[in-house]
Amino acid sequence: MSSIMVSRVKQKQIAQLISSGKRLDGRGLTDYREVQLEDGVIERAEGSARVRLGKTEVMVGIKIEVGEPFPDVPNEGVLTVNAELVPLASPTFEPGPPDENSIELARVVDRGIRESKAVALEKLCVEPGKKVFIVFVDIYVLNHDGNLIDASAIASLAALLNTKMFNYEVKEGEVKIKPGYTPLPVRNYPMAVTFAKISDKLVVDPWLEEEQVMDARLTVTVEKDGKVCAVQKGGYGYFTMQQVLEAAKIAREKAEELRKLVVKG
C-alpha cells in the first residue's frame, strides 16, 4: 500500500505544517474529515452501510447463514470479519488472495466488535453444539484515500445496527424461515480512532498522503462506556509512552463524537 508517490516537496510541506499545528487540507490535528453515512444500501444483504470519510469510501455488507458453532463455545453464534481491498479502489491494490494489509484491517475491526461484545452472540444459537447463526461482516473498500480502519469500523457498526434477522422456526432439526424480521441484537458501539505520528505530533484521521509521510500509526478502539477495547500499532516507526497515553485520551473524546453520527437516539 506504500507505493503511491508523494513528492519530496509535498512530504516536507505536510510535515512542516503539522509541526506548526496545521494540516494541508485545513483541518486541525484532531479533526476528522467529513463523515457521510448511508445505510441499507444493499437490499440483498441482511444489513449494509456505505461510509465516506473524506474521499475514502467503504461499503460493508452483512450476510447471515446457519452453520456450526465453534466447539469451545457451543451456545454462541459466530462472527467473522473479512476485508477486501478491491482493485478498483487504488492503483496499489491487486487482485488475489487477501494480503497482510487486508488481514490486519479485518482483524482490527473484528477485535473492536468482538472484545466490546457488540453483537449478542449468545442470542444467535439455534441448537447448542449443532446449529447457530453465522454473521459475516464483509468490508469492501471502494476508494482508498487513507484511514481505512476507522472508515471500515464505522461502516461495520452502522451495517450491524441496520441488520435484520429473518424470523425462523426449527422443524425436525431444520431451520425454516418464517415471514418477518427482527433486528440483530447489538448492545455495544465500539469506535476506532486512528492516529498518525508525523513530525513527532499525533494527527487524527490521516488521509492517504499523510499516511505516506507518517512514521507510525496507532488505532485505539473505545466502546460506549469509554473503556478501551482494542489497540493496534502499525508502521515502521514508534510512539513514546507519553504519546500512547495522550492518544488514548483523545480517542475517548473522538469516539464519542463519531458514535453520535452512527448511533441515533
Add this chain to the structure above:
Amino acid sequence: MLQEMPRKLIDESGIRLDGRGLNELRPTKIEVGVLSNADGSAYIEQGKSKILAAVYGPKEVHPKHLALPDRAVLRCRYHMAPFSVEERKSPAPSRREMELSKVIREALEPSVFVEYYPRTSIDLFIEVLQADGGTRCSGITVASLALADAGIPMRDLVAACAAGKVEGRLALDLTDLEDKGGEADVPLAWMPNLNAVTLLQMDGMLTMEEFEHVVNLALEGCKQIYQLQKETLKAKYVTVKEAVEE
C-alpha cells in the same frame, strides 16, 4: 485434548496457578547462536513457550523486484509448528500468523539500520515450537537477539512483554490459560534507549486508568527482559573471546 479451565486463576493472596505473583515474569531462559546455518539465531523458553528465531542476510533479494534502492527490506515470518498447541494447527499460515508477521516486522524495523544495506533483504524466521501465551512478545525478544547475533547494526535491542487483566487484577506476562480466561491482554515492545514503543496491541476491555496501569506494567516487564537479553549476548561474546584467545 482440551485443557480444562480451572475455577480460579489467581488465589486470594495474589498467587497465580504457576506459583507466580502478579508482577512476576515466567522463568525465562535465552540462548544465542544456536543454529549453525543461520547468520544469526536465538532460542527462548519463557514458561512453557519455546521459540526459535533465525536471521538470514543481508543477502540478495528474491524475487529481485522487491529490492529497494535506498535500504534493505526486512522480511518476517512468524509461524507455529503443528504440534505447538493443544489441537493440531494446520501448517499453512493462518490469518493470525499473517497479522503477527506484519506487526513483529514493524516492531523490529525501527531498531535496524536498514539504510546501511541497500538492495538487500534481511529474512527473519520465527518458529513457535510450543505455545503457552505471549508468543508474539517472546518472538520479538528472541528475534531481536538473532538480529544482533547476525551482527546487523541496530539502534537498540527490542524487548517485548505482555500484561493484562485476569479476574479483575492486573498481571504481568500472561499464560495461555490466563489470556483465554482473563479480561484483557496488552502486548508491548519497547526500545529503552529511544523511549520507543514499537509494538502495542490490545484485546479485551479496560478503563482508561487500567489501560495506563497495564501499559506501565508491561513496560516494567520489558525492562527485565531487556536485562536478560543483554546478559545473554554478553555471556556469548565472553565465550567467543575466550575461544579466540586460546
